[in-house]
Amino acid sequence: MATVLSLSGSPSATSRTARLLRHLDARLVSQGHEVVPLDVRTLPAAALLGADFAHPAITRAAALVEQADGIVVGTPVYKAAYSGLLKSLLDLLPQFALAGKTVLPLATGGTTAHVLAIDYALRPVLSSMGAAHIVQGWFTLDKDITVEADGGIGVAPAAAEALEQVVDHFSAALGRTSLFAAAG
Template identity: 75%
Template sequence: MATVLSVSGSPSVSSRTNGLLRHLDQRLLAHGHHVVPLDVRTIPPEALLGADFRHPAILEVTELFARADGVVGSPVYKAAYSGVLKALLDLLPQYALRGKTVLPLATGGSTAHVLAIDYALRPVLNSMGATHIVQGWFTLDQDITVHEDGSLGVAPAADEALTRVIDHFSAALGRTPLLAAAG
């Protein structure tokens, strides 16, 4: 099965986005995939903000992208994905997503941000050469509860929808070698 790089673009330690991604990581593991979680906020700020392409952390992340298919998740800020995610994507090679199947995920406070996936994130993923960008998914913050013990609760309707999204992504990952070979 595929290796999935599960990228959280949230700058917050107690992020609903991060919690949701780690919850979905478990589902991907159940599909038999190898999952590598990456929290962009853990990359040294001097590497991201200083655009230090040669920083060991940036080189390591570049290698993770080279070896994996990606799940990109980000909270929505000002109708777009997070600045820390943008800073990271700007430091990756131009075609870092070539041959990859990508699932763009976002979380946000209102349905007014639903289009951020298609109008903000998808064009960047396309420009980075993603072979297959599956249908993205937006989850409302109100449908995600992070409990004091760190566990996550997802509203039943949202959880059901996310199950379908992960099933679709997992199936698409199985087709990645054929798509990459054809391109």
């Protein structure tokens, strides 16, 4: 089916955001998609902060974005916006890096006061980068994500059901986008 880039903008190695994305990646794989995970925190800080467009890790990340049919963008919410780490990468991508892409924005945070960060902070930048279709995103409270002893996660039932719905909607949108691309 489609190739999906699963992009985590969390700076933390023990991130609930990244773990949630990897959990959702499995659902996308079970639906027949190829999923490529990318944790922005693994890219060299000097390249990100120094705006080194030519650094091999940055060009590799840009190539992953270019090759993807769809992108799941996950970020923790800091100061009512997406992470600075994610912004650092997005700033280094070409202006229309998301042209023709279907995008699913996801965010995690400690309080529902940040629920609008997806629509008021993340969605505008994704749109300005040319995303063909930004599906309905989802905000998950940190308290609804528990880290299990094996390193996996548990998701509260109501949050899990909502996440399954947005991932399924994203998957269906990927299929429609692929059909339009094949017809064009």
